[in-house]
Amino acid sequence: MVLYVCVGVEFMPISRSVVVSSTPSAVVDVFRQLQPGLKASNFSEEDIFAVHLALEEAFTNAVKHGNKMEPSKAVKIDYAIEPDKVEICMTDEGLGFDPEVIPDPRYGDNLYKPAGRGMLLMRSFMDVIEYNKQGNSVRMIRYREKRRPSSKSTAGNNP
């Protein structure tokens, strides 16, 4: 494990690798480790919300669909906080899946079905989402201070 910290005004990247069991609450501790680094690196609350949501959704998929809720199976989470971005890579011990076959939950009867919403949120709140060939590892990146017109318009449209 390599750990760098912010010293004075000079930004030093933070990079960590953790392995947790397939219990839904395990991701809470991972976010508790990640959050201070994001705050110390002056990521906005919007960035932190997005990273938190993507982390939760990816972890739920890894535990539920990848490791089939078997606590003995592990989830490996690597993350790096850099001046312009935060990057998370999550790998489970499952057989993997093809993300292309997941139905779009926004249309027709899929609106009422549970599948695909977590992945849609990951794609919406992160700037990069990539799966490995096997489909048991996802890499996600959120860039700092990227302009997000949809977010701004939402605040105005909020009922």
Next chain:
Amino acid sequence: MASLKPKVSVEYGEKATIVTFTDEKILEERDIVELQGSLMGIIEQTEKINLILDFSTVKFLSSAVLGLLIRVSKKVYEQNGQLRLCNINPRIYEIFKITRLTKIFDISPDRASAAASLAGQQ
């Protein structure tokens, strides 16, 4: 005000039953199962329920909660009731908007407008 510990508080008004989520974060499967039990119980208690779900305390939720809300919605409408969501903060509203669940749910800015939008009396 009755209290169903620890996930929701319930107010039985003349026009509607108002359920307020008490947790800031709704994430874990266990919490969602508890919430579902509480909400389904409330819906079954009242014929043609006018139900308002107040999200004023909620700052973070996952997609699993959206699934729960869809199940709640189905149950309410099966019983010829009405459902309104209110006091949803902009970040959470973004989640509803991205998933297009704004097409399914009637979302009001606050309790008063949610109650005003209900047709008839409970």
